[in-house]
Amino acid sequence: MATTKKETGFNYPLSFDSYGSILLVSDCPERVKQAMLSALLTRLEERVWFPEYGLNDREFRAAYPLPQQLRIIRECLDMALASFPDVSYLLRGAILEGGEVYVEVLYQVAEEEEKSLGLYL
Numbered sequence: 001m002a003t004t005k006k007e008t009g010f011n012y013p014l015s016f017d018s019y020g021s022i023l024l025v026s027d028c029p030e031r032v033k034q035a036m037l038s039a040l041l042t043r044l045e046e047r048v049w050f051p052e053y054g055l056n057d058r059e060f061r062a063a064y065p066l067p068q069q070l071r072i073i074r075e076c077l078d079m080a081l082a083s084f085p086d087v088s089y090l091l092r093g094a095i096l097e098g099g100e101v102y103v104e105v106l107y108q109v110a111e112e113e114e115k116s117l118g119l120y121l
Contacts, residue, residue, distance in 0.1 A: 007026065007028070007031070008024045008025065008026040009024065009025055009026075009031050009034070009035075010022060010023075010024060010025070011023040011024060011025050011034065012025075012034035012035075012037055012038045028084075028109050028110075028112075029109045029112055029115060031084075032081065032084050032087050032107060032109050033107075033115065033117055035080045035081060035083075035084065036077055036080055036081070036105060036107070036117055037117070037119075038080065039053065039054060039055070039076050039077060039079065039080030040054075040055060040073070040076060040077070040080075040103070040119065040121065041054075041119075042054030042055070043055065043056070043057055044056040044057075052079075053079065053080075054076065055072065055073070055076050055121070056072075057121075066093060066094070066095050066101075069093065069095070069101055070091055070092075070093055070103075073091060073093070073103055073121075074091055077089065077091065077105065084109070086109055086110040087107060087108070087109050088107065088108050089105050089106060089107035089108070090105070090106040090107075091103065091104075091105055091106075092104050092106075096120075100120050100121070101120070101121045102118065102119075102120050102121075103118065103119060103120075103121060104116060104117070104118040105117045105118075
C-alpha cells in the first residue's frame, strides 16, 4: 500500500508551542494563506538571503494608481505561491481616503472551497 507524504511548513507568524518546538502547519489551504500573508507583510530586502521577497512599502506611499499597485501585489503573490501549483486566485483592491490600500485575495486550492483573505497595506 502506497502512502503519500503530507507537506508541512512553518506556522506564520513563526510560533512556538509550550515545549519550545516550532509550530508547523500541514493543512494546504492554511499553508497557502500563510504563504500569502508572509509575502505581503514582509518588506522587500527584509530577508537577507532572499532580498527580492516581499513588498516595497515605499511604492504604496507614492500613491501609484490602483492597477499598478495590484500588479506589484500580484507579482509578490506569484512568487509566494510558486510552490503551490493547484492554487488559483483573484485579486481586487481599493485605495482608501487616507491613501491606504485595501486588498482582497479570493483564492482556491484545487477542488477546495474558495476562501478570502483581506488586509490593509
